[in-house]
Amino acid sequence: MIRFSLACKDGHRFDSWFASSAAYEGLLAAGHVTCAICGSSSVEKALMAPAVRTDQPEAAPVPPERGPSSAGSHGPLSQPASPAEQALAAFRKKLEAEADYVGPCFAEEARAIHDGTAPERMIYGEARLDEAKSLIEDGIPVAPMPFLPKNRAN
Secondary structure, three states: OEEEEEEEOOOOEEEEEEOOHHHHHHHHHOOOOOOOOOOOOOEEEOOOOOOOOOOOOOOOOOOOOOOHHHHOOOOOOOOOOOHHHHHHHHHHHHHHHHOEEEEOOHHHHHHHHHHOOOOOOOEEEOOOHHHHHHHHHOOOOOOOOOOOOHHHHO
16 A cells, blocks of 8 residues: 555645555546545646655655644644535534534434334444445435544544
């Protein structure tokens, strides 16, 4: 596996992992490498520092600066940098405030709510792909969330 720092034509920077450099080139040529922030397919490798192993103890990495919001007391990554990240953060905050987290029992709980054997409410959690497909096939509305729950993200 290899990690590349990438940037889109609008200057959004992000990292992504690939099986190899050739795999990256193939995916890029096929238009499958897109910006994680705006979705642009005009992406190229950004300048990266090589990872060099030494006998010295590893120093803590310095997080990248993220614009005007990085000056706050909570560190440089405390505030979303782009409008898309801000909208996603607001959505996540609303979801976590208004829905019940059911963890890996999501599929069972969604089915119980749909069948009327559990109280109707908004829920979120984790489901395997086959579980999600089964829910959809049975007419139970579900949608993937573009983030992990906070208790799983760490």
